[in-house]
Amino acid sequence: MNTMNGAQLIVKLLERQGIDIIAGIPGGANLPMYDALFESTAIRHILCRHEQGAGFVAQGIARSTGKAAVCFATSGPGATNVLTAIADAYLDSIPVICITGQVPASLIGTDAFQEVDTYGMSIPITKHNFLVRTVGELLTIIPRAFELALSGRPGPVLIDVPKDVQMAEISFAQWPEPGRRTTEKATDIESLRAAADMINRAKRPILCLGGGIIHAGAAEAGRLLAEKGGLPTTMTLMGLGAIASDHQLSLGMLGMHAARSTNMALQDCDLFIAAGARFDDRATGKIVEFCPDASIIHMDIDPSEVSKLKTAHIALVGDVKRSLEALLPLVTENSRTIWNNQIEVLKEMYPMTSPEARVPEKPYGLILKTSELLDEGSFISTDVGKHQMWAAQVFPFERPRQLLTSGGLGTMGFGLPAAIGAALAHPDKQIVLFTGDGSLQMNIQELATAIEQQVNIKIIIMNNNSLGLVRQQQNLFYNKQLFASDFQIDIDFVTIAKGFGMKAVNVEAGGDLPALLERMLAEPGPCLINVPIDREEDVYPMVPPGASNSIMLGGCNAEKCK
């Protein structure tokens, strides 16, 4: 017979799930769980400085490893603070388990101190959620939460545990099996044959690899199909790294800030094969004008994604890795020379960068220089804004999970805690955070967590002292009325970082940026480098929000495009 209280049971069940790191903050309603953590030798607790940070640390672990990760928050403000990170995990399908403390069951509904309806508030932003009513339910709910978070299309699960449930005694004879990813049933073979037939007949097909490819571990299967069928391959922001950026079939990212050549090729394609991608508006532009001449094959594990926004001619519902592997023998070998040559011409005509833009003092140059200096196997985390799009455009991503970025929700403040999470999960690897001055300020308190844990992260602030993408939109679409997008004070991030105890340097005008970068990247532990970026440096090309992807502003040789 095992006898313990609910909180100890939660911690033991998490240990049995293989959890070795929990990010969180204690408070009145989850103190029994922290008391249980005190006794755990298997789990290392990471004390964050804001619950949103804790949620993103868990995301950094989950995104970089593919395993479920756990965060803790107390009731009331602890729970509301963590919700942004949970919503972010929901939109990008990241398996995070969030366990919140709740006021004792007898006080629920009385507006007790630090009581909010965590269960009600988390319904629309979780894959599933639980309010634990009796201590015995924990034996089924915890493993079930992991099974749900990891199975099918992954996603976050929240478990709200009243304090009295945490303290209640329980005796039980047998431990439940840990929750695991369940296997999906295979995709229907008739549809696979029809899809292969459609691919074989296509003259100008394009393959699109989305975040689902990363989650499913299907990058290699995707590449093999692309190579056999001679399929030019684009990626969504969440899919970057699925195929190496220097692969000859790679078209890089599609959509709002894609290379001109990529969106032009898409306008011209006769078959669009979406694999683990969900036709997000930032990727498709005005949906009715997206790939206007193309048939659509849509592969996704979530049936509700198929034909949600664009009607699929063929739906391959199931594990995308298995679908891709099943398609491979059915697709005939074809180099599609004419189509690939046509795209090659477009790529040469409309390159993403110019030699002038590749000097290290400019955004593209800084990102490219950093990539040259990094060891193999390092991770890139970004925040949200111009720096994120510049990195997505030119950083030579070469493997799945290399890029950690907030795609669907686009949460500024994601980058720093996510980088900390990745560093905790991969202590022997380099983690570089590209961030902006606006984004960093949204979770700047986590500098303390980075120092306290001595994680190996290098923070590169691309500092334009403004909310750059907002500013760009005001310039382009709001009559250049710049309002609330330029910061009126110049923050000294180096002094701030030093105040937290972090090594930090400023790039001075005329200084040797490459040498400074190299020195900072070689430093052990966390450090920060502040790089001034001209406010007028914008992200191009750009498809105006709501416009068709055929309408692109700016970028190299834009004037040659009619």
Next chain:
Amino acid sequence: MQKNVNNRDSEMEKTRQVDAIAVLELVVNNHPGVMSHICGLFSRRAYNVEGIICIPMQDGMTSKMWLQVNEENKLEQIIKQVKKLPDVLTIERHDGGHRVFERVGVLV
């Protein structure tokens, strides 16, 4: 006179709605959060629910729920989304309505 016109309009409106009406019959786990999950899904995805009837089944572990919807264009998508809820055990679609609403309709 004015009143009659209004009545006629609402009659026409009713006929039009009846054409497109469908009823989804669900078996769901019976616990306090299920109704929130179903209603939350409908409001978040901007699907309209015209009527809801829910009663516990004999075993006490599950409930039966009927949702009256007239979202013809979105119906396939609604069904797919409802199916994804872990607390929804089965879903059955009745085009043209269901007698449970006719019976209850007598009471209102």
